[in-house]
Amino acid sequence: RKEVEQDPGPFNVPEGATVAFNCTYSNSASQSFFWYRQDCRKEPKLLMSVYSSGNEDGRFTAQLNRASQYISLLIRDSKLSDSATYLCVVITGSARQLTFGSGTQLTVLP
Amino acid sequence: EAGVTQSPTHLIKTRGQQVTLRCSPISGHTSVYWYQQALGLGLQFLLWYDEGEERNRGNFPPRFSGRQFPNYSSELNVNALELEDSALYLCASSGGPLNTEAFFGQGTRLTVV
Numbered sequence: 236r237k238e239v240e241q242d243p244g245p246f247n248v249p250e251g252a253t254v255a256f257n258c259t260y261s262n263s264a265s266q267s268f269f270w271y272r273q274d275c276r277k278e279p280k281l282l283m284s285v286y287s288s289g290n291e292d293g294r295f296t297a298q299l300n301r302a303s304q305y306i307s308l309l310i311r312d313s314k315l316s317d318s319a320t321y322l323c324v325v326i327t328g329s330a331r332q333l334t335f336g337s338g339t340q341l342t343v344l345p
Numbered sequence: 346e347a348g349v350t351q352s353p354t355h356l357i358k359t360r361g362q363q364v365t366l367r368c369s370p371i372s373g374h375t376s377v378y379w380y381q382q383a384l385g386l387g388l389q390f391l392l393w394y395d396e397g398e399e400r401n402r403g404n405f406p407p408r409f410s411g412r413q414f415p416n417y418s419s420e421l422n423v424n425a426l427e428l429e430d431s432a433l434y435l436c437a438s439s440g441g442p443l444n445t446e447a448f449f450g451q452g453t454r455l456t457v458v
Contacts, residue, residue, distance in 0.1 A: 279437075322388070333439060
């Protein structure tokens with residue numbers, strides 16, 4: 236089993252739709268969680284951290300479920316500019332190793 | 346504050362050659378990660394260095410190697426290049442006093458012909 240697994244995608248949604256991605260992690264001792272966004276042929280960039288109580292940034296909501304060991308990203312009112320690959324990242328261990336998921340591709344259609 | 350810098354940005358090599366890619370982390374970051382991303386594919390973890398030591402290695406052959414210097418900058422070396430090594434090589438750094446998320450450089454785009 237991979238340490239971090241994401242929805243396989245791709246997700247093709249119309250503008251204005253709500254879309255959700257999940258990401259599961261295998262190590263229950265994982266401490267920190269993030270969502271990154273990667274545009275085509277560019278480097279990944281931090282989208283948002285994921286806090287235990289859940290957090291929101293505009294149209295984006297991130298949630299953490301430690302009991303079931305998954306994190307989620309909800310995008311409301313999708314825009315064309317949201318088209319990208321979304322990667323979840325988990326930090327684990329005293330040395331704080333980063334582990335990336337393989338990414339979920341989102342295409343928002345006009 | 347300067348971000349993660351990688352050099353060179355683009356590189357063309359022929360099969361069998363060797364290449365060295367360089368990464369300078371954000372000031373104060375002690376961890377450097379290297380990833381390979383072939384066109385249209387996800388990030389493949391190559392190497393992780395922290396405090397000058399190799400902490401973990403991905404599922405790549407030994408001709409992929411690297412090191413981290415006392416100033417925390419890092420090199421990735423690839424020997425005996427093969428066509429399938431053509432990819433975007435990304436470096437990320439993390440750590441420092443808050444030891445939080447990683448930041449990526451813009452990558453080195455390697456083409457092997």
